[in-house]
Each structure stands twice: as C-alpha cells, then as structure tokens.
Amino acid sequence: MNVFWFLPTHGDGHFLGTSEGARPVSLPYLKQIAQAADSLGYYGVLIPTGRSCEDSWVVASALAPLTERLRYLVAIRPGIISPTVSARMAATLDRLSGGRLLINVVTGGDPDENRGDGIHLSHAERYEVTDEFLRIWRRVLQGESVDFNGKHLQVENAKALYPPIQKPYPPLYFGGSSAEAHDLAAEQVDVYLTWGEPPQAVAQKIADVREKAAKQGRTVKFGIRLHVIVRETAEEAWQAADKLIANISDETIANAQKSFARFDSEGQRRMAALHGGRRDQLEIYPNLWAGVGLVRGGAGTALVGDPQQVAERIREYADLGIDSFIFSGYPHLEEAYRFAELVFPLLPEPYASLAGRGVTNLTGPFGEMIANDVLPGRKAG
Numbered sequence: 610m611n612v613f614w615f616l617p618t619h620g621d622g623h624f625l626g627t628s629e630g631a632r633p634v635s636l637p638y639l640k641q642i643a644q645a646a647d648s649l650g651y652y653g654v655l656i657p658t659g660r661s662c663e664d665s666w667v668v669a670s671a672l673a674p675l676t677e678r679l680r681y682l683v684a685i686r687p688g689i690i691s692p693t694v695s696a697r698m699a700a701t702l703d704r705l706s707g708g709r710l711l712i713n714v715v716t717g718g719d720p721d722e723n724r725g726d727g728i729h730l731s732h733a734e735r736y737e738v739t740d741e742f743l744r745i746w747r748r749v750l751q752g753e754s755v756d757f758n759g760k761h762l763q764v765e766n767a768k769a770l771y772p773p774i775q776k777p778y779p780p781l782y783f784g785g786s787s788a789e790a791h792d793l794a795a796e797q798v799d800v801y802l803t804w805g806e807p808p809q810a811v812a813q814k815i816a817d818v819r820e821k822a823a824k825q826g827r828t829v830k831f832g833i834r835l836h837v838i839v840r841e842t843a844e845e846a847w848q849a850a851d852k853l854i855a856n857i858s859d860e861t862i863a864n865a866q867k868s869f870a871r872f873d874s875e876g877q878r879r880m881a882a883l884h885g886g887r888r889d890q891l892e893i894y895p896n897l898w899a900g901v902g903l904v905r906g907g908a909g910t911a912l913v914g915d916p917q918q919v920a921e922r923i924r925e926y927a928d929l930g931i932d933s934f935i936f937s938g939y940p941h942l943e944e945a946y947r948f949a950e951l952v953f954p955l956l957p958e959p960y961a962s963l964a965g966r967g968v969t970n971l972t973g974p975f976g977e978m979i980a981n982d983v984l985p986g987r988k989a990g
Contacts, residue, residue, distance in 0.1 A: 610933075610934065610956060610957050610960070611652040611932060611933045611934070612651055612652055612936065612953075612956070612960060613651060613653045613682065613933065613934065613936065614642070614653075614654050614941070615655050615657075615937030615941060616639055616642055616643065616654050616656045617634060617642075617657075617937070618657055618662040618663040618665070618668055619634070619659075619662040619663075620632075621634060621939065621940050621942075622939060623852075623939060623940060624852070624853060624854075624855065624939075625854050625857060625903075625905065626857035626862075626865075626903075626904040629856055632940060634663065638942070639668065639672060642654075642941050642945060643672045643676050643679060644676060645942060645945045646679055646945055647676040647677055647678055649946065649953075649963065650959065650960065652933075653679055653709075654679060654681060655682040655834070655937075656683055657907075658686065658715055659722060660725065665683045669702060669706075669710070673702070673705065673706040674705075679709065680709045680710070681710060681711065682711040682712075682713050682782060683713060684715045685699070686717065687714070687716065687735075687741075687742035688723075688728045688730065688739075688761075689728065692743075692746045692749070692764070692767070693745065693746075693764060693768070693769070696745075696746045696750050696778075697769045699750065699779055700769050700773040701771065703775055703779050704771065708773075708774035708775050711779055711780050711782060712779050712780065712781050712782065713782045713783070713802075714781055714782065716735045716739050716785065716790075719871070719906075720873055723735075732787070732789070732873045733789060736785075736787075736790065736793055737760060737761060739793060740796075740797065741757070741760070741762040742762060743797045745757050745762060746778075747777070747781075749768060749769050750769060750773055750779075751778065752769075753768070754766050754767070754768045755767040780799040780800060781798040781799045781800070782800045782802055782933075783797075784802035784803060784804070786803070786814065786874075786876040787875040790875070791814070791818050791821055794818050794822070794829060795818055795821030795824070795825055796822075796825050800829070801818050801829050801831050801832070802832045802834055802933070802935070803831070803832075803833050803876075804834050804835075804910065805834060805836075805897065805908060805910035805911070805912075806879060806883070806910070807894040807897060808894070808929060810879075811833065811926065811929055812929050815929055815930050815931075830932055831931050831932065832931060832933030832934065832935060833931050833933070833934055833935070834907075834908040835910060835937075836937050836938055837913075837938050838853070838912070838914075839912070839913075839915070839919045839947060839948055839951050840915065840947075840951075846913050846914050846915060850898055850900055850911065850913050853900065854903060854904075857904055862886055862903045862904060865904040865905075866886045866903075868906075876907075877906060877907070880899075880902045880907070880910070881902065883902065883909070884902055884903060884909075888900075888903070892913075893910070895918075895922075896913055896914040896919065896921075896922050897912060897922065898910060898911045908937075911938075916955055917955065919952055923956065936948060949963070
C-alpha cells in the first residue's frame with residue numbers, strides 16, 4: 610500500500626467556498642506540508658494541475674531539494690507540450706530528485722481551459738493525442754531515437770540524451786472514466802486512478818481496465834483519490850464535515866455546478882451525479898461523503914469517521930485491488946498529521962510502525978518531558 614498526501618497549490622483553508630479562514634499558498638507553506646509528509650512517512654504527494662493552480666513542475670522542482678524521501682506526482686499535459694520536451698523534463702527532474710518523480714497523465718476535461726491553452730480538440734481527439742504522445746514519450750525515455758508519424762503528432766529523430774534514474778521511465782499514473790480512458794490505461798499506463806466513488810462503482814472500473822489490460826498482455830495497478838475527515842470519534846468527524854461546507858451559499862453551489870456542467874469529463878459528470886447539487890443526501894455510502902464536490906472540481910468525496918471506520922473503508926477499497934491511496938484534508942498541514950497519527954496505526958506496514966514517529970527521528974523525544982526528568986508513557990496514568 611502506498612499512501613500519498615496532497616499539495617494544495619490551488620488554495621487551502623478551514624472552509625470551502627469562502628475566503629474566511631483561508632491561507633495564502635506560498636513556498637514556505639507548501640514547504641511545511643511537503644516536509645511534514647516526508648517526515649511522517651507518506652509515500653508521495655500529488656500536485657494538481659490547471660490554470661487554477663501554481664505550475665506543478667515548478668513547485669516540484671522547488672520542493673524536491675527540501676525533502677529526502679518524498680515522491681512527487683507531477684502532471685504532463687499531452688497536446689500542450691511536445692512529448693520529446695516533456696520526456697527530457699521528466700528525465701531531468703527524476704535525476705535531480707534522486708528518482709522521486711511520478712507522472713500523472715492529464716488529458717484535460719474543461720473545454721474552456723483547453724481553448725485558453727490552445728487546445729481545440731474534442732474529447733475523443735484528446736485521447737488520440739494522449740495515446741500518440743505516450744507512445745513517443747515512453748520510447749524516448751528508454752533511450753530510443755524515435756520517428757513517429759501519427760494523426761496528431763509527428764517527430765523525427767526524437768531523443769533524450771540523459772536517461773531518468775527510474776527504469777524504464779518514471780511510473781505513469783492516469784485517471785479517466787470514459788471508455789477511451791480505460792482503453793488508454795489498459796495499453797499504456799502503470800497505475801489507473803479513480804476518484805472516490807462507492808466501492809461497487811470502483812470495482813466495475815477496475816474489472817474493465819484489468820480485463821482490457823489482460824487482452825494486451827499487461828497488468829495495471831490501481832489507485833484512488835479521496836479527501837479524508839478523521840477525528841477521534843465519528844460524531845466529531847461528521848461535525849467537521851458539516852463545518853467545512855457551513856459557509857457555502859446555495860448560490861455558490863449552483864454556480865459551481867453550472868461551471869462543472871460545461872466539462873466534457875465523464876469522471877466529473879459521475880462526481881456531480883453523486884450529490885446532484887443537494888446538501889441533504891451527501892453520505893452516498895457508509896462513511897463516504899460527497900460534500901466536497903458541491904464546489905470543488907475533480908475529486909469530490911471524502912472518507913468521514915473515526916479512525917477505525919476510515920481504516921475499514923480503506924481496507925474495503927484495498928480488497929478491490931487498490932494499492933495507491935491519495936488523500937487530502939483541510940487544512941492540509943494539520944490534516945497530514947492528524948491522518949498519520951490516527952489512521953497509520955491501523956494500516957499495513959510500513960505505516961503502522963511509522964505512526965506517531967515518522968521516519969527521520971526514531972529516538973525521540975516523543976511527548977513533553979514530565980517534571981523535567983520523567984519520560985512520558987504511552988498511556989495516561
């Protein structure tokens with residue numbers, strides 16, 4: 610099991626849909642989150658992409674030297690950048706980070722944003738571009754000199770002279786809910802990601818991608834992207850969930866859903882269908898809450914509950930075949946600690962052993978010294 614955290618390069622705070630309790634996303638703040646995730650033992654961090662975010666490659670390049678083990682899941686955008694240039698960027702960052710780069714392949718689901726970036730392609734055409742892009746990208750990073758003449762992309766003698774550390778190339782992560790996305794995942798990527806739908810829906814996706822990959826003679830790993838609201842008691846967790854969206858007006862929800870409706874993303878459509886823009890039916894499966902999706906695009910569901918409940922849901926997804934879990938919580942700095950302290954003890958190794966101790970300081974101190982010379986015990990007297 611690989612447990613990721615998230616870098617909120619598009620904003621952070623205590624509430625959704627309002628500037629109240631918000632925090633500026635600065636390099637010092639992102640550094641705090643990345644170093645917390647690194648020391649707590651998270652496998653990596655996802656950096657989002659798009660015009661609402663700081664650039665993921667620049668952020669990863671700034672933070673990689675400030676961390677030791679943390680991996681960075683960084684987006685490539687087929688259709689926006691040359692596959693050869695992208696391959697060289699990936700090789701460079703992988704080398705400079707000591708082999709800690711992971712690649713998130715993003716086709717783009719917002720037509721308005723796509724047009725702003727110079728992409729005037731249909732949903733199906735974007736997947737055609739992505740397919741051609743990855744065929745070039747993968748071969749270049751394996752040391753080949755590539756000639757390719759596709760429908761959308763043509764290159765001659767494309768190459769990267771400096772190889773990445775990871776072989777054959779930094780692992781490819783990819784998410785998409787359409788038939789085209791499943792075909793692409795089955796044929797070309799290493800880890801297929803889904804947003805946090807109920808387990809039955811996730812199981813159907815996994816089965817489809819797994820079957821298609823088998824026909825290609827391949828195996829694919831699976832991951833899931835979720836928010837998390839965990840507290841010592843379930844009552845406290847649900848109160849925190851309600852508080853997170855307490856300042857969102859009905860008008861804000863309506864405007865957000867109207868904006869999402871223009872997307873040609875099947876995944877975004879499925880996220881919106883989970884709540885229908887309504888506040889009164891947000892627990893869509895035990896401990897799975899769709900409140901985040903009222904105003905946030907992309908991943909819109911959260912695991913909500915006490916540590917045992919959250920761990921139980923994680924195990925349920927793991928039993929389906931999920932082995933990469935990408936979590937986030939508001940605010941991201943505090944919640945990185947909270948999740949590690951409350952849930953890591955209930956997860957498989959190495960996380961159970963890391964709980965409360967992290968990976969950089971195994972000798973203490975842990976807890977404040979009592980009366981200047983008495984070590985604190987693990988339980989109250």
